[in-house]
Amino acid sequence: MADHLIRSLTKFAPFRPAELELIERLQEKAESFGARTDVILEGDQPTKMFIVEEGLMMRYRILSDGRRQILTFLIPGDMCDVNIFFAHAMDHSISAVGPSRIRRVARDDILRLCLGNPRFAGAFWWSSLQREAMLRERVVALGRRNARARLAYLFCEFYWRYEAIDQVLDHTLVLPLTQAELGDTLGMTAIHVNRVLSDMRDDGLLQRSRARIELTDFEGLKALAEIDREYLHYSAPPPEVAAYFRESAA
Amino acid sequence: MADHLIRSLTKFAPFRPAELELIERLQEKAESFGARTDVILEGDQPTKMFIVEEGLMMRYRILSDGRRQILTFLIPGDMCDVNIFFAHAMDHSISAVGPSRIRRVARDDILRLCLGNPRFAGAFWWSSLQREAMLRERVVALGRRNARARLAYLFCEFYWRYEAIDQVLDHTLVLPLTQAELGDTLGMTAIHVNRVLSDMRDDGLLQRSRARIELTDFEGLKALAEIDREYLHYSAPPPEVAAYFRESAA
DNA sequence: CGGGAGGTTGAGCATGTTCAAAGGATGTGG
């Protein structure tokens, strides 16, 4: 099994063997979490970050009346952001959606790594761009799109994200989300999610089971969602920028 | 007039005179933009970032049917993120809302600055945390709050942001936004904004004119919005983290 | 003083919610 953190970072810049070994060593032993268990709670001041090795996790906030807003999802290879170390307290919680495995990295190790070798800082910067861009898309979707387009948008996002880690086969991906979770992500009730999904199925856009979704008409979904893959900023940074991080400063 | 970029950065860590002079020199001459003029367009690949000196700017996206979603606002002292340099193309546009003044900084200068002195990188990281946190609040508001609470939330955010730059007097702030702009920010029509605002005025929550808003019942608004100032992450990073950036590596 | 942008108001409508109930699926303990 490839090291996910390394795979993630090397998409930004090629690291040298010594650097890779360094990262590998920083990561703690893998930890498993059952579905619906929390990894970090709102209010915590984290002293470790982590990277998802397996499974599906989510960031969420619980409101005073008990309702939940899911902010974003973390899939294998994603890291809980380095930024949280600059916060006094988490403004949201992170939990496993399905059974998941993570590996933690201590705050001090990460900070030392970035300070000692700016190429790591650059890699984290890039991941920060991607996270922020996903949140912007969410805002656009919630602010200006109807239920059907919101669902289409979310599925497109998942499609591209899973595609980037080679977990799409035949427009089908493993996505163990309940309709309630989809609703809490997109600002809708589970009931309405159900109705709209069933319309979309009838229109031949998708096929869904509890843990699996097939995007039978991906082009149709994309058109509905009015979203472009480039919005996710998956392509590596422009060469002139990457150049700054190429010659190691370590 | 204090240098806004410096003011902004020094909130993260105290910089030494030589470092401050360095920043000061990097900034280009101030440029002024009239209301509703664009600074960066979706699709551009920016080679400069900028800092807002005066006025009010916004990030926004135009949808295919002409509707607009305003993503976030930039107030004096805010910088257009460093992250954009890692993107191939802007996924949104930035324009002036009212007459505004900015100062640009070349990409290469900023990158060299950060690579040469990680304390700068740290300052930009912190600002990235804040931007991301604001987007998360927006998602919560759009996903799970009704019109009244959304407006309350936005006004609280503006209150705290303007307070942080000493531009609040007597719960009153200068906020030259039209109701259409409020609507495009919060996923509502201008007409509904109008109705809800007038209810809120009748309930004694606020007083508003074209360019000014007075939060007559700030506690009431805060309770409505269910938002906490800490969510914005304005307090400086924890001491153990700041320590890493204290001894200059330049 | 005229024009235009922004604000206000009303009536009808649409999208999505609430509440209630029943039908599947999944998993666990006996």
Add this chain to the structure above:
DNA sequence: CCACATCCTTTGAACATGCTCAACCTCCCG
């Protein structure tokens, strides 16, 4: 391996929040 409990999905009917369209007002600025 069945029985049962739990969680998830599906469906219906009434309702609410916010939208659309259309008109008019008002303030500001030239």
